[in-house]
Amino acid sequence: MRRLGSVQRKMPCAFVTEVREEPSSKREQQPFKVLATETLSHKALEADLYSAVPTEKVDGTCCYVTTYKGQPYLWARLDRKPNKQAEKRFRHFLHSKQNSKDFFWNVEEDFKPVPECWIPAKEVEQSNGNPVPDENGHIPGWVPVEPSSKQYCWHSSVVDYGLGLALVLKHHPDELGLLEISAVPLSELLEKTLELIGTNINGNPYGLGSKKYPLHLLTPHGAFQIRNLPALRHSDLLSWFEGCKEGRIEGIVWHCKDGCLIKVHRHHLGLSWPIPDPFMVSKPVIISMNLNKYDNGADTKCLFTYFSKIDHQKFSRLKDLILEV
Template identity: 60%
Template sequence: MRRLGSVQQKVPCVFLTEVRNEPSRKRDCQQFQVVATENVNPAALESDIHCAVATEKIDGTCCYVTTYKGEPYLWARLDRKPTKQADKRFKKHQYLQKTCKGFVWNVDEDFREVPESWIAAHRVQHENGHPVPDEHGHIPGWVPVDHTNKQYCWHTSVVNYDSAVALVLKTHGEDEGLLEIVSIPLADLMEQTLELIGTNVNGNPYGLGSKKYPVHVLVPHGVLRIRNPPPVDFQQLYSWFQECQEGRVEGIVWHCDDGTLIKIHRHHLGLKWPVGDSFLNTRPVVVHVDEKPDPDASEKDLFKSFSSINGKLFSCIQDIQFEP
């Protein structure tokens, strides 16, 4: 199986979009929403979207594995965002012009500071040696996940830097209908992007774990392929999300042969997310984690917890619980 594209930039919608003057279904404080038209995005056609690999869009927070201080490391997504005043100007322009394009930024003054270890994402444009924002007003980037930073405690729960491994949810090598949770060397994940999902991420749309015993895992982008994807047609996609069990997902990401990524989100079609009984929770999952945890590790150490149920098969990932 070829490695599919990594998520470094904002992924465009498969359809051309328009801004409507009504509250966003996706962001509570946003007084407009971006919706899909029925016109296929020319960028999707140029990348031969009809021959692309369709995969499930996973609702979590984006991560990246690359080198830090000479070792494979997990990095968290940290976009450099505008200050409040600059963002107000940008939102006003977007509201009045019905587009993000044409807004002029002062990069030195309009953007918040980021840690020294921050790096810009791949393909971010630079001017005079400095990264510049994309059309959405962000400068995509990454920051290394350190155990000393409590802001990233859920990220650090899925990596063990002493053993240089990560907890990953993927399809089973011999049965695509079966999921498995495994510990994978970080070196094997180099230059890949993944989605961190779990109890304390994005409102936990998949219902994983509990407050007392949280469950988190990394899901490599592109690993959950859609077996019977609908055609790239507005009405057929709308019906698929509404009527098919496999359509009970946040969205679709198409991985094109030229490396381009294209997506559709349920919100683009005016459909709600999350939904009960998501497709992810219809698939059985087996645990293959046999790590030797630090004897001084907390009872809530995820590697220790998953090792205690090594070899067990569950009807779905939501059924995995660590309560004694």
């Protein structure tokens, strides 16, 4: 079984964290908060966080591009999870031992079935040919997004396998501060992870599209580099998140020279998310499809068709982009 596609969500916090016995503002029914202290973590220092590249943490669902059926395909995140009996046994073990690494898993019997095409993520360890569950008892992985999939219909709306294209939101290559929505060859995204954002993803924190005309886009991980970030001090970062327009983001992901990813989330600093008017949707955006006579007559709500019709148009803010088919 292949081990492909690193899941970006599995990242250590930049600061040493502490648990406080009060309800979480991030996860419902979680009776505790995980908050950052003022001390940088050992992993952050070991990865040389001071020379790392800070990027915006985008709030969506993780995707991956790799080969399937002989061509580049978009894959959706699907964690393999334990069945009820194994979950109950695991939770009882955690309550008594507090060390998930000593728990014995029988992967063939303890986990819910997944499609045959499912593959484990790159960072998943292997033991005797089987993937090893993480500290939460999950095995992160991927499934290919088929065009006819109802479960992953929002994923399939941003790809055209016939033309081998994906709808991607990223910075314009020549104009600083300008976003660009373009049709990118899937072959250029091979072995990369991206975030799917939009109307029906994670409560739509960016306010994209509408129920009648949903809008979804892919953003490559690390695409939105943060400039002029303050010093790596708890108080300075807190002030930046609270007082700067550039700080109106979900969090920061540092890309370290050794390949390590380190994060800090607004919730780690006691701040709320989502928030009104995130920084991303305040930026201007231009449509750069460059497709000749693209027309999917079978689907009147096809995003590729819509964007092709308004190709080269520029909007003063991403939030002003309202679909009208």
